[in-house]
Amino acid sequence: MISLPSEPVPALARPADSLVVPAVWCRRILTSLSKRKLPDRSAGNLEMLLTYFIEMNPPTDRFADQLALYAEGSRQGLAEAADMLQRAWADGHGDLAVAQPPLPETLRTLGARLDDAGARAAYLTIGPDVVHLQTFGELTEYSLDPLELRLEVASRLALRGHVTAGDPSAPPRFETRLRMVATQLDGQPQQSYELFITPRTIVVEGSAGYYRSSCVDDLMGHASRHDGRRKRSGRRG
Numbered sequence: 001m002i003s004l005p006s007e008p009v010p011a012l013a014r015p016a017d018s019l020v021v022p023a024v025w026c027r028r029i030l031t032s033l034s035k036r037k038l039p040d041r042s043a044g045n046l047e048m049l050l051t052y053f054i055e056m057n058p059p060t061d062r063f064a065d066q067l068a069l070y071a072e073g074s075r076q077g078l079a080e081a082a083d084m085l086q087r088a089w090a091d092g093h094g095d096l097a098v099a100q101p102p103l104p105e106t107l108r109t110l111g112a113r114l115d116d117a118g119a120r121a122a123y124l125t126i127g128p129d130v131v132h133l134q135t136f137g138e139l140t141e142y143s144l145d146p147l148e149l150r151l152e153v154a155s156r157l158a159l160r161g162h163v164t165a166g167d168p169s170a171p172p173r174f175e176t177r178l179r180m181v182a183t184q185l186d187g188q189p190q191q192s193y194e195l196f197i198t199p200r201t202i203v204v205e206g207s208a209g210y211y212r213s214s215c216v217d218d219l220m221g222h223a224s225r226h227d228g229r230r231k232r233s234g235r236r237g
Contacts, residue, residue: 018148019144019148019152019155020060020147020148021060022053022057022058022059022063022089023054023056023057025089025151025155026050026085027050028152028155029046029050029085029155029159030051030054031116032112032116032156032159032163033047033159033162034047035163036163036164037164038162038163038164041077042077042081042161042162043163045077045078045080045081046081046084046085046162048081049070049081049082049085050085063089064086064089067082067089068086069082070082071083071086087158088155088157088158089154091150091154091157092147092150092153092154093147093150093151099146100128100131100146100149101146101149101153103126103182103185104182105153106126106131106153107126107178107179107181107182108178108179108182109149109152109153110124110131110133110178111173111174111175111178112156112173112174112175113133113142113152114133114174114175114178114197115173115174115175117135117138118137118138120135120136120137120199121136121196121197121199122134122135122136122174122195122196122197123136123194123195123196124193124194124197125192125193125194125195126192126193126194126195127192128192129146130144130145131143131144131149132144171216172216172219172220174197177197177219178195178197178202180220181195181202181214184212184214184219185204188206188208188210189208191206191208191210192206192207193205193206193210199216200215200216201213201216202214202216202219
């Protein structure tokens with residue numbers, strides 16, 4: 001496995017571990033990639049480019065230009081990896097960057113972060129201005145504003161197609177479980193949420209009175225029924 005460079009500490013107004021710092025953002029992608037990467041050349045090129053930018057620690061205002069230079073380069077594999085990162089970085093800074101991403105993307109992304117952290121349990125709060133995540137096992141805490149959260153979502157989208165789906169015989173990943181929670185919350189009025197997550201149970205409480213406690217088996221059963229309805233609806237269309 002590739003050795004990850006140490007976390008950079010650039011002198012910026014935001015915290016040194018903010019995803020707005022390009023090297024931190026690249027390191028977050030590389031951490032996820034190194035855990036579940038596919039054994040193909042495209043994943044290797046992405047890994048190489050991410051490692052380079054982590055070590056170079058480029059200024060935020062020059063990162064997009066540096067990605068563009070690689071995207072226009074003659075080395076096809078690196079150019080494709082740079083183009084993908086360029087689009088993901090731009091997506092995170094788009095016109096909607098000051099707004100919270102949709103709840104399903106937020107939950108799925110936070111679940112993936114829990115998987116990367118090897119969390120045993122976690123407490124999440126999701127509000128209009130900030131998302132806070134606290135893991136248990138090895139205690140860690142993160143707070144993400146809307147821009148950082150959109151960059152986190154963009155980083156996860158960038159990985160799709162470069163990482164494995166995971167062992168189907170293993171317990172459902174946090175990413176999968178929180179994606180199922182999002183289907184349960186579909187149609188609820190807009191509100192803030194608190195979630196307490198253990199290996200077997202997820203408790204969700206909303207500021208507008210929503211409350212639900214689900215075990216993992218119930219979540220996965222709900223997911224199967226939901227997917228079945230979607231397939232039947234698609235066939236009728």
